[in-house]
Amino acid sequence: MSRDRNSTAAKVVFLEIDCVLLTPIDWRAPGNLHACDVFDASGEESFGLARALRMVVLRHFRIRLLNELCSDTGAAVVLLSRWLPVVGSEVLSDLLTRNSVYDWYLHRDVACTVTDPESKRAAVEGWLSRHREVREWIVLDADAAELGFEDPVPVHPRLGFTITEQLDAVHRLRPRLPERYKSRHPDASAIVFLDIDGVLLPTACWSLKSAIDAWQRLRWCTDESERELIYTNDVQFSAVAIALMNQLCTRCRAQIVLVTSWRWHHSQEYIRRILSSHGVAEEHWHADYACVDTGGGKRADVDEWLSRHAEVTAWVVVDDQSGELGFADLGIDGEQGLTISSYRRACELLGAPVGADEHHAFLGFPR
Structure with missing residues (x-):
């Protein structure tokens, strides 16, 4: 029309x-x-x-x-x-x-x-x-x-x-x-603590020809603006993982908090811009959208964040090493990233289980 x-x-x-x-x-x-x-x-x-x-x-x-x-x-x-x-x-x-x-x-x-x-x-x-x-x-x-x-x-x-x-x-x-730019649920009770490598950016994505070239440039690039350009324009994140992450937040009324190791090297604004450019929806970010680096590892970082947000009643760590870190294991393979099976497990942990025959129309997947 x-x-x-x-x-x-x-x-x-x-x-x-x-x-x-x-x-x-x-x-x-x-x-x-x-x-x-x-x-x-x-x-x-x-x-x-x-x-x-x-x-x-x-x-x-x-x-x-x-x-x-x-x-x-x-x-x-x-x-x-x-x-x-x-x-x-x-x-x-x-x-x-x-x-x-x-x-x-x-x-x-x-x-x-x-x-x-x-x-x-x-x-x-x-x-x-x-x-x-x-x-x-x-x-x-x-x-x-x-x-x-x-x-x-x-x-x-x-x-x-x-x-x-x-x-x-x-x-x-x-x-x-x-x-829609504000925290959709200012007192969000469901939180997704999000990693990037092995989840939204699985190892398989780095095997693409354009990504191999981008990796070589990233190895020697020290300019932050140039690195952001490379990640935004030349590195291809998993479209399936991005779609599943958005759907996870929508279905479970959850919001995203960064727990990625990228926090140790880049500002949270830098990370958010890159993820947003690849399709992570703006409305899914929590107002306090990054864990503080406590120096004690991701487990300590998550505990510190939760200590400041008593309103949270359900949370999940979406990380390909979540089991090794002492969190609930979603079974994410770092080679493939976030998939339907790990998405289902995350939904269960957030109190919104997915039926075995539910049609994932948002991705065009079959029953």
Whole structure:
């Protein structure tokens, strides 16, 4: 069912595509190699650039974040791209809608009049002068600060639009976060203590060709932003495990708390961004979503977290070494990660057992 574009929005997202929805790393993703060759050869000449943009595939998680931003705030998207004077608004609008940005989230007056990158601020002012109904607006552009926009949403040009920028944008366009960004159950009584390696990122995932290359790069990479890019774009987490984790939380009304050894080397925000980019639903995170590293190992870390949350009545540790650590053993094979059998066991421990013949429609599995 088609719907008309928005013409009455009181909130607007002025959107640059380059380095926001389409980063340099995205251009070189396997599905975009031909488009990248065309883009590099075009020198941003009109015909070549338009041809490349008609072939390029945007990262689905960025599109999901943009759609959610518009849905949760009632904002409409207006193009503020440096490519506008080269290819026009039709090519760029088509790029967005072809990659599943909902057409009704685009403003009817879909583009600012950009003559060159330096004119963006004047272009926004000109657009706003034609739309007095707009009360709140933000700019998503990696160069927004340099272009003179005050207090812009900071977008890293190599990372692009992530959950961090989305949350910041929601804060700015609405006085408070929408309910789905909050802990769904502030006093959640069911908790999933989550490991990553061997669970959502099983050993089998590292045998893929792209992952082998990513592993070599990770071994020598010390830049945190670059490592995050590699984990987000080049490392393939288990889609089945991610789907099962989301279903486990939904079925058992449980929330996620990190107990992964990644905590020892990375910030909890870094870990959450990576998992969110691979599909772990935002509404499943607990407000206090990471165990403190007590220095006594995972068992001590879980005990410390539970000591601060007396409301918890059921919990499970989803870890391929849970039995060895003294927790209930879910039978997770680190080679395969979270599977249906370990999912069933976790549901039992959280008080929501799965029937033997229950149809797992959420994964398309047979009875």
